[in-house]
Amino acid sequence: MKKLLLLTTLLFALTTQAQADYFTNCDRPGGIAKAGNFLYFVDSGLGFNTGLIARIDTSQATPTKTDIVTNLVYPRDIAIQGTDMYLIDLSGGLYKIDLTQTNPTPVLLQNVTGNTAINDRVTKILLHNNYIYLALLDQGKVIRVPLNDTATSEDLVTGLQFPHATAMIGNELYYTDFISGNGHRLFKVDIAIPNATPIIVENTLASGNDIFAVGTDIYTVHGAGAKRITRTDTTANLPTHEEFLITGIDTNSEFIFISGTDVYISTFQSIAGRIQRYTLNTLSISENETPINVKIYPNPTTTQVTISLENNERMKEISIFNTLGMKVKETQFNTNSEAIIDLSNLSKGVYILNVKTENKTLTKKIIKE
Numbered sequence: 001m002k003k004l005l006l007l008t009t010l011l012f013a014l015t016t017q018a019q020a021d022y023f024t025n026c027d028r029p030g031g032i033a034k035a036g037n038f039l040y041f042v043d044s045g046l047g048f049n050t051g052l053i054a055r056i057d058t059s060q061a062t063p064t065k066t067d068i069v070t071n072l073v074y075p076r077d078i079a080i081q082g083t084d085m086y087l088i089d090l091s092g093g094l095y096k097i098d099l100t101q102t103n104p105t106p107v108l109l110q111n112v113t114g115n116t117a118i119n120d121r122v123t124k125i126l127l128h129n130n131y132i133y134l135a136l137l138d139q140g141k142v143i144r145v146p147l148n149d150t151a152t153s154e155d156l157v158t159g160l161q162f163p164h165a166t167a168m169i170g171n172e173l174y175y176t177d178f179i180s181g182n183g184h185r186l187f188k189v190d191i192a193i194p195n196a197t198p199i200i201v202e203n204t205l206a207s208g209n210d211i212f213a214v215g216t217d218i219y220t221v222h223g224a225g226a227k228r229i230t231r232t233d234t235t236a237n238l239p240t241h242e243e244f245l246i247t248g249i250d251t252n253s254e255f256i257f258i259s260g261t262d263v264y265i266s267t268f269q270s271i272a273g274r275i276q277r278y279t280l281n282t283l284s285i286s287e288n289e290t291p292i293n294v295k296i297y298p299n300p301t302t303t304q305v306t307i308s309l310e311n312n313e314r315m316k317e318i319s320i321f322n323t324l325g326m327k328v329k330e331t332q333f334n335t336n337s338e339a340i341i342d343l344s345n346l347s348k349g350v351y352i353l354n355v356k357t358e359n360k361t362l363t364k365k366i367i368k369e
Contacts, residue, residue, distance in 0.1 A: 032266055078125065
């Protein structure tokens with residue numbers, strides 16, 4: 001039995017049509033960060049020492065590029081805190097850039113791999129609560145660097161195969177790892193617990209090029225043949241991703257950055273790159289204002305779900321909506337206090353259950369596996 005909270009809100013991100021080719025004046029764009037109206041991105045260029053960091057003003061209808069730093073060697077990703085930008089290059093060079101300067105010079109803080117060879121790769125950077133988190137692809141570990149002592153680092157997770165991207169939700173570090181013979185998986189580990197054992201969150205990722213945390217959701221970029229963005233609700237008992245949250249992205253999509261309802265993806269093709277922008281609408285559904293004792297089980301489910309009301313409540317109507325807001329099932333009742341709803345004909349994913357009684361309406365998220 002579960003008592004629903006008063007005036008709580010369920011949020012579901014929905015996608016509209018992408019603004020294709022939001023920005024195309026770039027060669028091989030990589031990491032993205034945003035500060036105010038300015039969207040910053042790295043571009044590794046088409047040859048040695050041709051990399052740069054640029055920015056565009058997103059308030060402009062047709063944004064133009066301003067180069068901030070040039071002549072970089074394989075820059076990969078950036079993160080911003082205040083007026084400080086942190087840059088990681090492919091070989092593990094960690095730099096700090098003062099954005100208040102007109103022509104800033106990157107200051108080397110350390111080489112996190114201890115090796116300047118390009119084949120000792122670092123691809124993604126995460127800035128969270130005064131720490132920089134980095135996945136060392138070829139060394140098989142995730143480390144963090146404190147901002148108050150950027151010459152040092154701490155190993156958080158070791159013994160990995162090919163860690164690629166990181167995200168933080170509270171004290172939990174999420175990361176993707178490519179497991180030979182098993183593909184891409186999403187893990188989490190509580191870094192507040194010494195020597196905590198990583199837990200598999202999802203083991204069915206098509207790929208895990210990059211991840212980004214929004215609230216308790218993890219958004220994952222799947223490149224190669226998958227060409228989509230999925231979202232994982234980490235609060236679910238058995239977290240599974242919405243398979244087709246955003247589809248049709250470029251094959252070489254690698255980096256994601258979410259700001260408000262805007263989703264930015266950087267991608268490169270054989271001769272040119274681009275930054276795409278998608279918009280997430282938010283469908284907000286308020287739960288009942290008066291508490292209702294209700295059982296909804298099993299949830300997640302594979303074939304059917306049972307709804308059982310107590311306190312002499314009687315159902316009048318049950319409706320189920322997909323995350324596009326489309327009604328996919330509806331059942332009318334007279335005096336039922338319990339109902340079994342067949343979901344066998346619905347695709348796997350997240351749905352919104354809406355139950356109407358004589359004078360109340362309750363909503364609940366259900367997951368079909």
